[in-house]
Amino acid sequence: MTPPASSPASLSPAAALAALRAAAPLTQCITNYVAMNIAANTLLAAGAAPAMVHTAEESGAFARIARAVTINIGTLSPAWVEGMTGAIAAATEVGTPWVLDPVAHFASPYRAGVARDLLSRRPTILRGNASEILALAGGDTTAKGVDTTDPVVAAGPAAQVLAREFGSIVAVTGPVDLVTDGTRIATITGGSPWMPRITALGCSLTCLMGSFAAVAAPLDAAVAALTLFAEAGERADRLAEGPGTFSWRFLDALAAVSPNDLMNTTRVTWA
Amino acid sequence: MTPPASSPASLSPAAALAALRAAAPLTQCITNYVAMNIAANTLLAAGAAPAMVHTAEESGAFARIARAVTINIGTLSPAWVEGMTGAIAAATEVGTPWVLDPVAHFASPYRAGVARDLLSRRPTILRGNASEILALAGGDTTAKGVDTTDPVVAAGPAAQVLAREFGSIVAVTGPVDLVTDGTRIATITGGSPWMPRITALGCSLTCLMGSFAAVAAPLDAAVAALTLFAEAGERADRLAEGPGTFSWRFLDALAAVSPNDLMNTTRVTWA
Amino acid sequence: MTPPASSPASLSPAAALAALRAAAPLTQCITNYVAMNIAANTLLAAGAAPAMVHTAEESGAFARIARAVTINIGTLSPAWVEGMTGAIAAATEVGTPWVLDPVAHFASPYRAGVARDLLSRRPTILRGNASEILALAGGDTTAKGVDTTDPVVAAGPAAQVLAREFGSIVAVTGPVDLVTDGTRIATITGGSPWMPRITALGCSLTCLMGSFAAVAAPLDAAVAALTLFAEAGERADRLAEGPGTFSWRFLDALAAVSPNDLMNTTRVTWA
Numbered sequence: 139m140t141p142p143a144s145s146p147a148s149l150s151p152a153a154a155l156a157a158l159r160a161a162a163p164l165t166q167c168i169t170n171y172v173a174m175n176i177a178a179n180t181l182l183a184a185g186a187a188p189a190m191v192h193t194a195e196e197s198g199a200f201a202r203i204a205r206a207v208t209i210n211i212g213t214l215s216p217a218w219v220e221g222m223t224g225a226i227a228a229a230t231e232v233g234t235p236w237v238l239d240p241v242a243h244f245a246s247p248y249r250a251g252v253a254r255d256l257l258s259r260r261p262t263i264l265r266g267n268a269s270e271i272l273a274l275a276g277g278d279t280t281a282k283g284v285d286t287t288d289p290v291v292a293a294g295p296a297a298q299v300l301a302r303e304f305g306s307i308v309a310v311t312g313p314v315d316l317v318t319d320g321t322r323i324a325t326i327t328g329g330s331p332w333m334p335r336i337t338a339l340g341c342s343l344t345c346l347m348g349s350f351a352a353v354a355a356p357l358d359a360a361v362a363a364l365t366l367f368a369e370a371g372e373r374a375d376r377l378a379e380g381p382g383t384f385s386w387r388f389l390d391a392l393a394a395v396s397p398n399d400l401m402n403t404t405r406v407t408w409a
Numbered sequence: 410m411t412p413p414a415s416s417p418a419s420l421s422p423a424a425a426l427a428a429l430r431a432a433a434p435l436t437q438c439i440t441n442y443v444a445m446n447i448a449a450n451t452l453l454a455a456g457a458a459p460a461m462v463h464t465a466e467e468s469g470a471f472a473r474i475a476r477a478v479t480i481n482i483g484t485l486s487p488a489w490v491e492g493m494t495g496a497i498a499a500a501t502e503v504g505t506p507w508v509l510d511p512v513a514h515f516a517s518p519y520r521a522g523v524a525r526d527l528l529s530r531r532p533t534i535l536r537g538n539a540s541e542i543l544a545l546a547g548g549d550t551t552a553k554g555v556d557t558t559d560p561v562v563a564a565g566p567a568a569q570v571l572a573r574e575f576g577s578i579v580a581v582t583g584p585v586d587l588v589t590d591g592t593r594i595a596t597i598t599g600g601s602p603w604m605p606r607i608t609a610l611g612c613s614l615t616c617l618m619g620s621f622a623a624v625a626a627p628l629d630a631a632v633a634a635l636t637l638f639a640e641a642g643e644r645a646d647r648l649a650e651g652p653g654t655f656s657w658r659f660l661d662a663l664a665a666v667s668p669n670d671l672m673n674t675t676r677v678t679w680a
Numbered sequence: 681m682t683p684p685a686s687s688p689a690s691l692s693p694a695a696a697l698a699a700l701r702a703a704a705p706l707t708q709c710i711t712n713y714v715a716m717n718i719a720a721n722t723l724l725a726a727g728a729a730p731a732m733v734h735t736a737e738e739s740g741a742f743a744r745i746a747r748a749v750t751i752n753i754g755t756l757s758p759a760w761v762e763g764m765t766g767a768i769a770a771a772t773e774v775g776t777p778w779v780l781d782p783v784a785h786f787a788s789p790y791r792a793g794v795a796r797d798l799l800s801r802r803p804t805i806l807r808g809n810a811s812e813i814l815a816l817a818g819g820d821t822t823a824k825g826v827d828t829t830d831p832v833v834a835a836g837p838a839a840q841v842l843a844r845e846f847g848s849i850v851a852v853t854g855p856v857d858l859v860t861d862g863t864r865i866a867t868i869t870g871g872s873p874w875m876p877r878i879t880a881l882g883c884s885l886t887c888l889m890g891s892f893a894a895v896a897a898p899l900d901a902a903v904a905a906l907t908l909f910a911e912a913g914e915r916a917d918r919l920a921e922g923p924g925t926f927s928w929r930f931l932d933a934l935a936a937v938s939p940n941d942l943m944n945t946t947r948v949t950w951a
Contacts, residue, residue, distance in 0.1 A: 386928060553745050608730070
């Protein structure tokens with residue numbers, strides 16, 4: 139499989155999905171209590187191997203055998219933050235990619251401090267909604283909780299600034315998603331209006347980006363994960379009668395989408 | 410929308426649901442590990458904005474920006490109790506409503522002590538099953554775990570005593586639900602026999618009562634949440650083939666029920 | 681109901697299920713964050729009464745009133761391990777059966793040490809996948825995460841060694857399941873290829889073995905839980921379009937399978 143002509147990516151979403159299915163990469167997810175089950179099911183449906191290993195007593199040791207690490211501060215507490223930094227240190231030492239999801243980092247001074255500290259450790263990929271990315275770059279947002287109040291496009295410049303400052307791929311998710319390495323920008327279309335009505339789908343996407351980062355370059359990985367989510371989300375949307383239906387149809391669709399289905403996808407546009 | 414003539418409530422369930430959908434109130438849920446995902450999905454389906462923020466390092470700060478706080482002791486531990494009391498103190502200080510769910514408080518001396526302490530902080534709404542409410546008022550129950558062994562009606566006097574003593578609205582849930590402010594009593598009918606066969610639906614209802622309490626007076630809020638659950642439960646029941654089907658159909662129904670569907674509801678009876 | 685002629689069990693799967701439905705045994709599950717919700721729903725669907733009570737401040741007190749205790753190290757941390765050992769000590773003292781699920785115990789030195797310590801406390805039933813059982817008996821495995829890389833049959837001798845050493849019933853789960861008391865071996869067939877693609881079904885099975893152990897001898901309990909899972913899994917498989925569908929159809933099937941459906945089952949073979 140070769141990437142579509144319009145993409146500078148070295149590995150297309152189709153090829154990345156084929157690689158993920160072949161490798162079933164062991165992905166260490168240190169995520170929040172709300173997301174754990176749906177994130178694990180998301181990875182299993184897509185073809186990856188999730189492992190929720192969080193405590194400081196073993197997070198570093200496990201990061202050395204995992205092929206990717208993902209960090210999400212949704213329900214953080216001091217003991218968990220210790221486990222996060224242990225996993226990040228080990229991942230960094232052995233060159234394993236890691237993804238940061240700074241959930242609602244502006245919601246309290248404690249959370250903001252933790253997010254800043256984790257970001258300073260230079261995640262391979264940083265994923266957030268527009269409000270989260272804007273606020274991380276020092277911009278204004280009216281958001282208070284976990285839901286964004288800003289449009290994705292408004293966060294483009296902030297995403298580029300963060301990408302350059304921390305050497306990270308930055309992904310901003312919303313009705314249209316945006317990914318940048320600081321220079322190039324990809325936008326990804328698709329998905330479903332039900333997606334923000336299901337809890338922790340964004341957190342699950344963060345974990346899946348980790349799995350893709352185990353088999354593809356970070357920029358390609360972020361784009362591939364978003365493309366798979368956009369495709370599966372649109373399929374599930376067609377048959378959903380509400381958020382309950384959507385949830386299980388989305389898992390069915392994640393498992394059903396084949397690399398071939400992503401060949402010649404028109405979801406990704408590079409600028 | 411005006412409340413049905415038979416109701417002394419200042420805001421009918423229909424009007425309360427319209428207000429909830431308009432405001433999407435940010436609701437801080439400190440709930441148990443079992444409930445977190447389904448509670449968040451329940452609030453999102455109904456139209457509220459859940460945020461699971463529990464640790465003492467930020468629970469108080471977040472309670473100052475949340476529009477309601479809900480506390481559930483299902484899987485309590487000392488660190489979580491510290492987060493709970495921090496959130497309650499902040500909510501009380503700024504006049505934000507908070508809801509207490511004393512899950513199986515009689516199951517251990519530790520749990521009983523925590524429940525008594527939290528109750529003494531005078532929750533805006535107290536929600537439990539009949540066994541939990543009876544035991545809180547000093548009555549006898551044969552219940553040991555999370556499931557009730559007593560009929561709702563048997564807990565009516567206990568609910569009134571607790572409501573008067575702590576200045577709380579008390580909601581007792583079961584096949585027929587009961588709500589009291591210590592003087593008036595409302596009963597709410599509907600729902601499904603599958604509801605006690607799905608874990609954490611009661612916990613999710615507690616969180617939803619918080620969301621309603623952000624947009625309606627506490628008594629109206631408790632009645633509205635119960636009415637929405639009763640309506641959605643009955644809709645889901647019609648199409649459910651078992652507890653698995655029921656779970657997702659219930660979420661679909663929560664999102665599908667409109668304020669109009671609750672106009673002129675006959676589910677609520679005032680005594 | 682009498683057990684099938686081919687079985688030495690004193691209580692057949694059919695009779696064990698009837699006993700479980702009659703008793704709805706209170707089952708204390710100290711399990712991982714990923715599994716909590718699906719494990720509770722599994723027990724409720726099957727007819728048991730789950731209670732997730734983990735903290736050391738009450739785990740022992742609750743174990744004294746529970747009819748079975750189950751321990752799973754999937755997302756362990758020091759505070760939880762303290763709760764586990766408290767529950768085990770109390771269960772042992774009062775003669776309540778307890779089940780151990782040593783999830784991915786080889787994944788870190790910390791986890792391995794905890795698993796060895798818990799195993800030394802002589803669980804009534806030990807349940808794991810082939811890689812976990814092989815590694816516990818000192819054998820080699822290439823597994824790193826939560827998924828097995830070894831066939832069930834390869835773990836048979838290891839299961840027998842562990843059963844004799846710790847006086848436990850050992851259950852090894854996979855495409856074909858195996859149960860042994862160190863002498864007799866039962867194999868159980870059925871289930872669905874979707875089962876390992878749903879997170880925490882194995883953990884849920886562990887909890888259900890606890891519920892069965894409250895109403896049947898340990899060997900019969902393990903066989904009955906596996907037989908019910910095999911039957912429900914096969915029913916759900918017939919109608920599943922993917923892992924999402926499978927999840928809820930499996931819960932529907934767990935509730936729908938009757939003791940009568942397990943009479944004269946051909947799923948269990950004794951060697």
